[in-house]
Amino acid sequence: MFYNYDLATVWAFILAFAIFAYVVMDGFDLGIGILFPTLKVGEERDQAMNSISPVWDGNETWLVLGGGGLLAAFPLAYSIILPATYPLIIGMLLGLIFRGVAFEFRWRDPRHRPYWDAAFFCGSVVATLSQGILLGAVLQGIKVEGRAYAGGWLDWLSPFSLLTGVALLSGYAMLGSSWLIGKSHGSLQDHSRKMAFRLGITTLLVMAAVSAATPFLAIDYWRRWFEMPRVLFTAQVPLATIAVGAIFFWSLKRGRERLPFVITLILFALGFLGLGISMFPYIVPRALTIWDAAAPEKSQIFMLVGTVFIMPLIIAYTAWAYWVFRGKTVTEGYH
Amino acid sequence: MGDEALFLARVQFAFTVSFHFIFPAFSIGLASFLMVLEGAWLRTGRGVYANLYRYWLKIFAVAFGMGVVSGLVMSYQFGTNWSVFSDKAGPVVGPIMAYEVLTAFFLEAGFLGVMLFGINKVGPRLHFFATCMVALGTFISATWIISTNSWMHTPQGFAMNAQGQFVPAGSWLPIIFNPSFPYRLTHVVIAAYLTTSLVVGAVGAWHLLRDRTNPGARKMFSMAMWMVAIAAPAQILAGDAHGLNTLEYQPAKVMAMEGHYDSHPDGAPLILFGIPNAAEKRIDYAIEVPKASSLILKHDANAPLAGLDTIPDDREPPVTVVFWSFRVMVGLGMAMLGLGLFSLVARFRRQLYDWPWLHRAAMIMGPAGFVAVIAGWITTEVGRQPYTVYGHLLTAQSHSPLHAAAVATSLVTFVIVYFIVFGAGTYYLLRLMAKAPAPHETEPSSTPQRATGITPAPALSKE
Numbered sequence: 001m002f003y004n005y006d007l008a009t010v011w012a013f014i015l016a017f018a019i020f021a022y023v024v025m026d027g028f029d030l031g032i033g034i035l036f037p038t039l040k041v042g043e044e045r046d047q048a049m050n051s052i053s054p055v056w057d058g059n060e061t062w063l064v065l066g067g068g069g070l071l072a073a074f075p076l077a078y079s080i081i082l083p084a085t086y087p088l089i090i091g092m093l094l095g096l097i098f099r100g101v102a103f104e105f106r107w108r109d110p111r112h113r114p115y116w117d118a119a120f121f122c123g124s125v126v127a128t129l130s131q132g133i134l135l136g137a138v139l140q141g142i143k144v145e146g147r148a149y150a151g152g153w154l155d156w157l158s159p160f161s162l163l164t165g166v167a168l169l170s171g172y173a174m175l176g177s178s179w180l181i182g183k184s185h186g187s188l189q190d191h192s193r194k195m196a197f198r199l200g201i202t203t204l205l206v207m208a209a210v211s212a213a214t215p216f217l218a219i220d221y222w223r224r225w226f227e228m229p230r231v232l233f234t235a236q237v238p239l240a241t242i243a244v245g246a247i248f249f250w251s252l253k254r255g256r257e258r259l260p261f262v263i264t265l266i267l268f269a270l271g272f273l274g275l276g277i278s279m280f281p282y283i284v285p286r287a288l289t290i291w292d293a294a295a296p297e298k299s300q301i302f303m304l305v306g307t308v309f310i311m312p313l314i315i316a317y318t319a320w321a322y323w324v325f326r327g328k329t330v331t332e333g334y335h
Numbered sequence: 336m337g338d339e340a341l342f343l344a345r346v347q348f349a350f351t352v353s354f355h356f357i358f359p360a361f362s363i364g365l366a367s368f369l370m371v372l373e374g375a376w377l378r379t380g381r382g383v384y385a386n387l388y389r390y391w392l393k394i395f396a397v398a399f400g401m402g403v404v405s406g407l408v409m410s411y412q413f414g415t416n417w418s419v420f421s422d423k424a425g426p427v428v429g430p431i432m433a434y435e436v437l438t439a440f441f442l443e444a445g446f447l448g449v450m451l452f453g454i455n456k457v458g459p460r461l462h463f464f465a466t467c468m469v470a471l472g473t474f475i476s477a478t479w480i481i482s483t484n485s486w487m488h489t490p491q492g493f494a495m496n497a498q499g500q501f502v503p504a505g506s507w508l509p510i511i512f513n514p515s516f517p518y519r520l521t522h523v524v525i526a527a528y529l530t531t532s533l534v535v536g537a538v539g540a541w542h543l544l545r546d547r548t549n550p551g552a553r554k555m556f557s558m559a560m561w562m563v564a565i566a567a568p569a570q571i572l573a574g575d576a577h578g579l580n581t582l583e584y585q586p587a588k589v590m591a592m593e594g595h596y597d598s599h600p601d602g603a604p605l606i607l608f609g610i611p612n613a614a615e616k617r618i619d620y621a622i623e624v625p626k627a628s629s630l631i632l633k634h635d636a637n638a639p640l641a642g643l644d645t646i647p648d649d650r651e652p653p654v655t656v657v658f659w660s661f662r663v664m665v666g667l668g669m670a671m672l673g674l675g676l677f678s679l680v681a682r683f684r685r686q687l688y689d690w691p692w693l694h695r696a697a698m699i700m701g702p703a704g705f706v707a708v709i710a711g712w713i714t715t716e717v718g719r720q721p722y723t724v725y726g727h728l729l730t731a732q733s734h735s736p737l738h739a740a741a742v743a744t745s746l747v748t749f750v751i752v753y754f755i756v757f758g759a760g761t762y763y764l765l766r767l768m769a770k771a772p773a774p775h776e777t778e779p780s781s782t783p784q785r786a787t788g789i790t791p792a793p794a795l796s797k798e
Contacts, residue, residue, distance in 0.1 A: 055448055068435070072425065076425075100400060297502060333709050
């Protein structure tokens with residue numbers, strides 16, 4: 001069944017792409033939500049909101065693709081991970097509800113705008129923490145018996161998963177602030193640059209902490225990172241991260257407007273690559289490989305055909321939508 | 336994982352899906368309405384269409400946002416609460432839903448930003464294209480999700496593998512185009528158009544009662560009443576066809592809808608009203624039309640119709656719920672037909688804009704579409720119990736291994752959050768609708784209110 005093996009791998013990469021697209025695209029939306037209380041009421045907040053209101057919905061759609069794609073390509077993994085992280089998924093969804101409706105509601109009701117701004121902030125924080133803790137919960141392992149989750153409903157809670165939660169909070173906020181540097185001017189830009197500097201430091205620190213803790217979760221992770229000759233390859237990831245971090249601070253110091261965001265994307269890509277090294281080919285670490293969880297060939301081929309044709313189109317019109325709203329966000333909005 | 340957890344999971348799914356369904360039912364129709372308005376504006380250049388477009392776009396933005404966030408919940412609910420179903424049916428329903436995401440959700444979301452905020456960035460033609468893509472997206476989305484849902488009602492084209500999963504047996508065409516899909520899709524899409532036109536009609540009527548000369552109110556009322564007059568009878572025909580299809584593939588559901596506890600070998604009566612008595616398995620105080628049910632369902636007054644006595648008790652759907660929800664839906668459908676006819680009479684007498692009773696009737700019928708849609712949804716979904724995949728997978732064998740406490744907590748949270756968030760959203764929608772369409776509607780974007788400025792940036796405030 002060599003053929004099927006390849007298909008599962010292809011799907012693992014497509015899903016990884018969808019998840020990465022979600023993380024960086026909704027990441028800066030959520031990051032702006034996390035930063036919201038630090039922005040001045042009025043012009044700064046409005047400008048920040050306007051910089052994402054035409055694109056946030058498309059960004060969030062990648063999360064639907066992540067969930068739907070997991071169900072379609074790896075139904076067993078979907079039906080084990082979701083019950084195992086039940087409160088986190090529910091928390092994420094509720095957070096995203098408050099975050100999502102705030103975009104419209106805050107304009108419809110100026111009298112209660114402070115409440116919807118608070119909903120925007122709290123929703124973003126709760127959704128981000130849930131996603132971050134979920135990442136840690138999956139990495140630390142899930143108890144599986146037969147074809148089902150076999151643990152309790154709070155198994156996901158651990159110091160490690162809380163650490164990944166905080167890491168993502170810092171990472172998204174860093175994405176949000178570096179996005180705002182490119183999209184804003186004046187006081188908002190100055191503020192964003194200051195925040196980006198601080199968040200760059202905390203993000204690199206928590207990334208280091210997560211990386212240092214991961215090999216101690218299980219001997220398997222240790223081998224994946226430190227065994228010869230793999231280490232010659234894997235060691236490049238943290239080294240590159242340090243280099244990229246340095247460029248980030250340099251770009252901030254030089255007052256570059258778009259580079260910090262691009263660099264943050266690269267930083268996320270490196271973190272993602274690190275996760276890949278830790279996990280692949282497991283989809284539920286140490287319990288289920290992508291081949292164990294794969295849907296039958298027919299299902300995967302059927303979707304692959306569509307994906308190959310439709311995905312480039314999606315990327316094309318998404319890029320077009322970003323291009324339409326390129327440049328600085330003006331206070332007066334889209335007249 | 337006892338019955339408690341199962342029951343709570345069912346309540347949670349019913350609650351979240353019913354809430355969610357309200358928004359697409361409105362936004363599918365509204366997206367098409369906006370497309371027609373903008374198309375009419377581009378073709379005729381008449382300002383009234385542009386104004387109506389802007390007026391309804393603001394409402395669309397709020398409704399669509401609520402649809403998006405409540406829909407996101409649905410795409411994860413399968414895994415959180417129905418993991419066994421997801422594992423078993425995932426290979427079949429998963430790809431179809433993945434196609435919905437790829438072909439519909441991205442299309443809607445990708446062009447929505449341009450539709451809401453981009454009119455002065457891309458020009459009218461490209462903007463119209465964006466509106467069309469959003470409308471097309473809502474329609475494609477309905478197509479795939481109804482296909483998935485229909486497969487669960489009338490599954491075919493699958494085999495079972497060694498792990499007990501439903502897997503595609505051969506071609507995907509019989510799975511996608513399963514027997515109930517075309518009927519259900521037609522019925523649902525017309526329902527969405529009807530729901531929207533009733534809302535638009537009610538809003539128009541409300542403003543006509545205040546000022547019958549308002550050109551925007553006149554135009555929207557007239558357009559909505561045309562739609563009701565056409566869609567209501569079409570819906571009754573589509574519903575009838577869907578019912579016959581259900582009789583063929585899910586006879587127990589039709590028995591529950593009709594309240595037929597007993598078989599009728601020589602012509603079954605049509606029970607108009609009555610009180611289902613589940614314990615005694617009969618309909619109390621029934622008002623019946625003899626042989627009419629056979630006439631409707633079999634097109635022959637003396638045709639035999641089997642009753643629930645032919646179905647094992649543990650395979651029967653809950654009769655009372657289905658019996659009532661079906662009557663609510665049909666009753667409202669007839670009232671919609673009545674409103675459509677009323678409007679035709681008024682139009683014929685050239686009193687469409689000056690007959691307050693018509694406007695009052697249209698206002699009362701404003702929410703009728705939503706109620707009918709939910710009632711219809713309950714009829715079909717409760718009517719297919721006790722199965723998730725009809726005839727093959729029991730609901731009681733589909734749910735996640737979760738503690739009742741976990742499901743109860745999330746259910747309570749969903750209820751509270753939904754009432755706060757969607758309660759506020761509905762209030763904002765009503766407030767937008769309560770404002771009369773003005774000759775110069777503002778842009779729908781989040782920003783224009785501020786053009787007049789809370790804090791206009793000095794350098795940019797010179798238009």
